[in-house]
Amino acid sequence: MAYIDGTFLDNTFGSANVTALCPTTTERDAVITMAEAQVYSALWNAGYQTDSAPGDLTPSTTPDVVQLATFGAWLEIAHLRNRKELPEEAERYTGKVDAIESGQLEIPSLSKTVTRAVGGVTKPDTSSSRADDGRPAVFSGDKMDGWF
Numbered sequence: 001m002a003y004i005d006g007t008f009l010d011n012t013f014g015s016a017n018v019t020a021l022c023p024t025t026t027e028r029d030a031v032i033t034m035a036e037a038q039v040y041s042a043l044w045n046a047g048y049q050t051d052s053a054p055g056d057l058t059p060s061t062t063p064d065v066v067q068l069a070t071f072g073a074w075l076e077i078a079h080l081r082n083r084k085e086l087p088e089e090a091e092r093y094t095g096k097v098d099a100i101e102s103g104q105l106e107i108p109s110l111s112k113t114v115t116r117a118v119g120g121v122t123k124p125d126t127s128s129s130r131a132d133d134g135r136p137a138v139f140s141g142d143k144m145d146g147w148f
Contacts, residue, residue, distance in 0.1 A: 002036065002057070002058050002059055002062075003035075003036050003039060003059065003062045003067055004035075004036070004059055004067055004070045004071060005059050006018070006025060006029065006032070007059075008059055008067065008071075009028065009032070009071075012071065021078040021079065021081075021082055021084070031074055031077050031078050031081065032070075032074060034073075034077050035070050035071075035073035035076075035077055036070055036073075038073045038077075038097055039054075039066060039070045039097055039100070040055070042097045042098070042100045042101035043107070045101050046100050046102075046103060046112070047113050047115075048111070049113060054066070054110065063108075063109045063110060065096070065100075065105065065107055066100075066107060066110075068093060068096055069096035069097050069099075069100055071093055072093035072094040072095070072096045072097065073094070073096075073097050075093060075094060076090075076094050
C-alpha cells in the first residue's frame with residue numbers, strides 16, 4: 001500500500017516545507033506510513049474493501065481524493081510530532097479522513113460494499129423455509145386471528 005510518497009510530498013507541499021517538518025527521509029516515510037494507515041482504516045470502515053482497493057494502490061493508481069486525504073493526515077501527524085500548530089488553512093485538507101469514514105466523501109473510482117462497512121446491514125434470506133430446530137413464528141396469521 002502506498003497512497004503517497006516523498007516525491008508526491010515534494011511536488012505538492014515543497015521539499016523545503018517537507019524537510020522542515022521531517023528532516024530525514026526515514027522520518028518522512030514513517031509519517032507517510034502512519035498517514036496511509038489512517039486513510040486505509042477510514043476506507044476500510046467506509047466499505048471500500050472489494051477487489052484490490054484500498055490495499056494494492058500505488059501513488060500512480062491512487063485516486064486524487066485518497067491522496068488528498070493522505071496528505072491531510074500527513075500534515076496533521078507531521079505538525080503534531082513537531083508540536084507545531086497547524087495553520088488554519090490546513091483544515092481544508094485535514095478533515096478528509098473523517099469525511100471518508102462517515103460516508104460524506106465518496107470515492108467514485110473505488111468500488112464500495114456498503115454492507116461490509118461499519119454499521120452496514122446484510123438482510124437475511126427470509127423467503128426460505130425455517131432452519132431445522134428453529135423457533136416457529138410468533139406472529140403468524142393463524143395465531144393473530146381475532147385481533148383487531
